[in-house]
Amino acid sequence: MTNAGEKKQLLHLVFGGELSSLADVQFRDLNALDIVGIFPDYASALTAWKSKAQMTVDNAHMRYFIVHMHRLLNPAE
Template structure:
């Protein structure tokens, strides 16, 4: 059985489109947690496309498994 690698997709309005400093962290939209990177990217792409005309909206994929177990080698 392979190791479970969880990914979080979230987004919101950012102060600078080049960064991930959210204007209001309390209003960050949590899209969901996904068991594979491919599923997370699909969810991210859907949200990012919905907000493509708003340069201050940004969605990201967070590798939760790297936060939960930082000593694991990158896959």
């Protein structure tokens, strides 16, 4: 529950890694995944994602993702 006037947390995870192939989402090395962080809303997660994606733009196999954790934690919502 949230207090009156407090915005509800909609947690988002940003992570990435190097893919084995461009045709599928299979990571080359799971131990080398880059866990950027968990963010309280989509806007801040998107900012972090854009930053990381831009830093790795020269590596076609590097991909970053945003996971909507709030949907996994509360699937009924």
